[in-house]
Amino acid sequence: MDWDSDCDVLDLTQDNVADGSSSVLHTPPAVTYTNLPGPSHSASKPRELRRAGSGLVDCHHILTKTFGHAGYKGKQKEIVDAAVRGADIFVLAPTGMGKSLCFQVPAVAETHGVTIVVSPLLALMKNQVAGLREKNVTVASFTSETSPSEKKIIVRDLASGHPVNRLLYITPEKLCTPDFMGIMSTLYEQHELNRLVVDEAHCISEWGHDFRAEYRRLGIFRQKFPDVAIMALTATATPAVQQDIIQSLGIQGKYLVKVVHPFNRANLFYEVRYLSTPNPMSQMADIADYIFTLYERRERPSSGIVYCRTRASCDELSGYLRGKGLNSRPYHRGLPPATLDRTLKDWTRGGDGKGGVDVVCATIAFGLGIDKADVRYIIHYDLPKSLEGYYQETGRAGRDGSPAKCVLYYSREDVIRVKRWVNGSHTKRVNAADKAAGPAPSQRAVDSLTSLVQFAESTEICRHVAICRYFGEPIDLKDEELVKKYCNNMCDICRYPDKTKRRHKSLSSEEHAGTQVSAYPAREYDDDDERPRAGPSRANSSSFNNNNDAVWRKDFRNNAVGNNNNKRTRSDAGDRAGFFKKTKSAGSSGTPSFGKSLVTKPFQSVGNLKKPFKTPFRTPVLTTEGEVESDSEGELEVVEREPSLVEPEEEDEEETDQLRNDWPSSPIDLPDAEVQLDVSFSQKIDPASRHTAYTSIRKMLHKVFLHGSDVEETWVQLGVAVDSEDRAVILDEAAHALELDALSMCSTPAGYESRVEATVDAVRVLGRSSGVWDINKVAKPEEEEEWEDARTVLEVVRKSGRKR
Numbered sequence: 001m002d003w004d005s006d007c008d009v010l011d012l013t014q015d016n017v018a019d020g021s022s023s024v025l026h027t028p029p030a031v032t033y034t035n036l037p038g039p040s041h042s043a044s045k046p047r048e049l050r051r052a053g054s055g056l057v058d059c060h061h062i063l064t065k066t067f068g069h070a071g072y073k074g075k076q077k078e079i080v081d082a083a084v085r086g087a088d089i090f091v092l093a094p095t096g097m098g099k100s101l102c103f104q105v106p107a108v109a110e111t112h113g114v115t116i117v118v119s120p121l122l123a124l125m126k127n128q129v130a131g132l133r134e135k136n137v138t139v140a141s142f143t144s145e146t147s148p149s150e151k152k153i154i155v156r157d158l159a160s161g162h163p164v165n166r167l168l169y170i171t172p173e174k175l176c177t178p179d180f181m182g183i184m185s186t187l188y189e190q191h192e193l194n195r196l197v198v199d200e201a202h203c204i205s206e207w208g209h210d211f212r213a214e215y216r217r218l219g220i221f222r223q224k225f226p227d228v229a230i231m232a233l234t235a236t237a238t239p240a241v242q243q244d245i246i247q248s249l250g251i252q253g254k255y256l257v258k259v260v261h262p263f264n265r266a267n268l269f270y271e272v273r274y275l276s277t278p279n280p281m282s283q284m285a286d287i288a289d290y291i292f293t294l295y296e297r298r299e300r301p302s303s304g305i306v307y308c309r310t311r312a313s314c315d316e317l318s319g320y321l322r323g324k325g326l327n328s329r330p331y332h333r334g335l336p337p338a339t340l341d342r343t344l345k346d347w348t349r350g351g352d353g354k355g356g357v358d359v360v361c362a363t364i365a366f367g368l369g370i371d372k373a374d375v376r377y378i379i380h381y382d383l384p385k386s387l388e389g390y391y392q393e394t395g396r397a398g399r400d401g402s403p404a405k406c407v408l409y410y411s412r413e414d415v416i417r418v419k420r421w422v423n424g425s426h427t428k429r430v431n432a433a434d435k436a437a438g439p440a441p442s443q444r445a446v447d448s449l450t451s452l453v454q455f456a457e458s459t460e461i462c463r464h465v466a467i468c469r470y471f472g473e474p475i476d477l478k479d480e481e482l483v484k485k486y487c488n489n490m491c492d493i494c495r496y497p498d499k500t501k502r503r504h505k506s507l508s509s510e511e512h513a514g515t516q517v518s519a520y521p522a523r524e525y526d527d528d529d530e531r532p533r534a535g536p537s538r539a540n541s542s543s544f545n546n547n548n549d550a551v552w553r554k555d556f557r558n559n560a561v562g563n564n565n566n567k568r569t570r571s572d573a574g575d576r577a578g579f580f581k582k583t584k585s586a587g588s589s590g591t592p593s594f595g596k597s598l599v600t601k602p603f604q605s606v607g608n609l610k611k612p613f614k615t616p617f618r619t620p621v622l623t624t625e626g627e628v629e630s631d632s633e634g635e636l637e638v639v640e641r642e643p644s645l646v647e648p649e650e651e652d653e654e655e656t657d658q659l660r661n662d663w664p665s666s667p668i669d670l671p672d673a674e675v676q677l678d679v680s681f682s683q684k685i686d687p688a689s690r691h692t693a694y695t696s697i698r699k700m701l702h703k704v705f706l707h708g709s710d711v712e713e714t715w716v717q718l719g720v721a722v723d724s725e726d727r728a729v730i731l732d733e734a735a736h737a738l739e740l741d742a743l744s745m746c747s748t749p750a751g752y753e754s755r756v757e758a759t760v761d762a763v764r765v766l767g768r769s770s771g772v773w774d775i776n777k778v779a780k781p782e783e784e785e786e787w788e789d790a791r792t793v794l795e796v797v798r799k800s801g802r803k804r
């Protein structure tokens with residue numbers, strides 16, 4: 001059987017194992033996984049794999065009592081079962097699935113013996129060791145940081161015949177030393193060597209994105225200890241990399257259990273932000289605004305990471321965000337270890353408005369193993385080097401299962417720079433291999449960057465689907481139902497198809513980007529993966545395009561002082577501070593208030609900057625118009641605001657008047673409709689509120705599309721030719737979809753409420769502004785955002801119309 005091409009559930013039965021094939025468990029999301037054998041199948045028997053532990057404590061008991069979890073996640077149970085039966089196991093599972101538990105539970109469940117865990121990063125080991133010790137698991141690590149006296153104690157324990165340590169974490173370099181091989185031989189002879197675990201196993205493959213030469217030598221373990229089980233785990237491996245890992249470790253035999261989880265992280269919202277002319281200052285301002293908007297929606301700060309390629313960018317962006325009142329810190333290998341430890345600690349306790357660090361501007365040094373449950377956003381300030389890197393880094397978000405956002409800033413200028421860099425590194429490796437007369441290095445890094453660029457450039461293929469296909473999940477793009485299962489409007493392409501295409505068009509032509517980049521020296525890079533190289537800071541770099549520099553500085557100044565003529569700019573000091581105070585005073589006792597710094601140093605820029613998500617609370621029109629709110633079928637409770645926010649500005653009053661003229665003031669006749677609201681991953685909004693929200697959206701849709709001034713013309717423009725009965729059904733379906741969209745984008749009732757308000761508002765704009773219907777018509781800057789929202793609604797209505 002060709003295990004790479006097979007993605008169905010295979011039965012791990014005696015027959016299956018005996019035919020000499022590897023056993024593959026690869027479940028596409030739609031398939032229920034049911035048929036792993038129970039222990040009675042004894043898959044490990046023919047192998048005569050020896051297990052040092054003489055008995056086994058109930059794994060479920062360990063899971064609940066030692067680790068404090070109520071049950072297994074994903075395929076953990078199957079993996080743990082296979083492990084205790086002594087199989088070799090290859091685990092490919094998405095970021096945040098809980099891979100560590102798959103080897104920790106069996107290690108603790110064995111009544112004696114040691115599990116050796118190879119891990120590529122000290123920080124990763126430290127985290128896991130500290131976590132296990134908190135759970136009273138006896139565990140040690142053997143690294144360059146282990147003191148000689150500690151080493152002595154560990155070695156003595158391992159050689160004792162009954163080691164108390166259940167797990168030993170070690171770097172690949174240390175594992176392969178003659179000294180440590182000697183220690184393992186002793187363990188082996190005493191039947192105390194239970195298992196080798198290779199964490200982040202993609203590092204073993206030259207085809208992987210993070211190849212570490214030392215990992216390659218791990219193949220020696222199988223040669224030396226042929227009957228000790230091996231478990232390899234990774235979150236990022238294409239089919240070619242999977243095969244390479246299995247072969248390198250020598251586990252390709254018939255006792256291999258291969259568990260491939262679906263890659264999809266359904267709760268992550270992927271967005272690519274296309275930059276027409278890269279402009280560091282406006283990009284930084286955009287990021288600040290993005291974060292503030294998110295805070296406003298959630299009514300409290302949130303944890304996030306901004307990944308930057310260079311250390312200078314980390315320092316600079318972090319300083320900028322701090323200047324705007326955000327609790328931000330840089331994190332890269334150019335900083336002292338003690339500072340990094342403190343930053344990690346502060347960030348780990350931050351993100352809830354009670355102090356600590358909320359956002360870290362980091363190189364990829366802050367990556368693997370970062371496991372904070374409530375990271376709500378990951379921003380890529382510039383293009384990562386590979387699609388695997390992008391997936392790993394975005395994988396830090398939403399590990400609690402709630403929605404989180406991943407924004408990638410993308411420009412063709414940046415692509416040229418990264419390509420130069422990756423190609424340069426590749427050429428160096430080719431030359432080195434030539435010199436040493438060794439085999440040619442793989443082209444992998446170059447290919448992976450190409451895939452990332454294709455991912456970002458595409459405006460057709462759903463981002464979730466693109467990622468999963470890259471990692472080898474077979475997804476037929478024509479199978480709409482299947483595609484929908486991957487993405488419930490949780491990427492820019494599915495959610496804002498037109499907007500995404502429009503924004504993509506604004507990218508520089510490759511030719512223009514090329515001249516921009518070659519006209520000025522390339523910025524330096526030090527992504528903490530390579531040897532650090534000092535470089536000029538990004539925004540201050542004299543090597544940056546000086547003409548552009550002058551222009552954007554001017555723009556930025558204009559934005560920064562606040563454009564008072566722009567009615568949609570409400571992020572001036574008063575608004576921000578007012579909002580924060582409102583949050584506090586209106587706050588139910590449980591609502592955390594913002595840190596002082598945020599109130600005293602309010603954000604002052606934005607102006608015409610495009611906002612990543614809809615601005616909440618931006619219009620008090622709902623209250624003044626009194627249409628939706630007065631409805632007896634259920635109301636959207638409007639959040640009380642500080643007087644400064646409730647008072648409509650002059651323009652808003654005009655807008656309200658306009659609305660009064662445009663809309664029938666008498667209540668409309670809303671036909672009854674049965675609605676079954678979809679259950680989503682967010683259970684935080686109660687069904688009654690969801691029903692109320694649905695009704696509000698539905699009512700406004702009916703007003704615009706069935707009770708507007710020229711209904712027939714409206715439907716012609718919509719391009720949906722159906723009779724009036726069907727029209728109501730289409731609108732109800734659209735309301736249904738829009739409500740679900742709002743739900744899937746929010747994790748708090750307040751966020752949900754504000755998003756529903758924004759949706760109702762967007763429908764209203766469709767009824768009021770004819771220009772918005774003409775896709776070729778460009779909005780005035782002050783209307784841009786509301787037009788985009790309205791066009792998104794239009795797209796949803798069209799979609800449900802097309803289904804009829």
Ligand SMILES: Nc1ncnc2c1ncn2[C@@H]1O[C@H](COP(=O)(O)OP(=O)(O)OP(=O)(O)O)[C@@H](O)[C@H]1O
Pocket residue numbers: 069070071072073076093094095096097098099100101234235368369370371373395396399
């Ligand atoms: N059965 C479970 N129930 C609840 N939470 C769990 C369970 N198993 C693991 N977790 C939690 O899931 C989080 C992620 O676990 P872990 O760090 O092992 O993920 P991972 O798959 O290694 O991710 P990555 O590859 O991104 O590092 C941890 O906080 C862990 O405590």
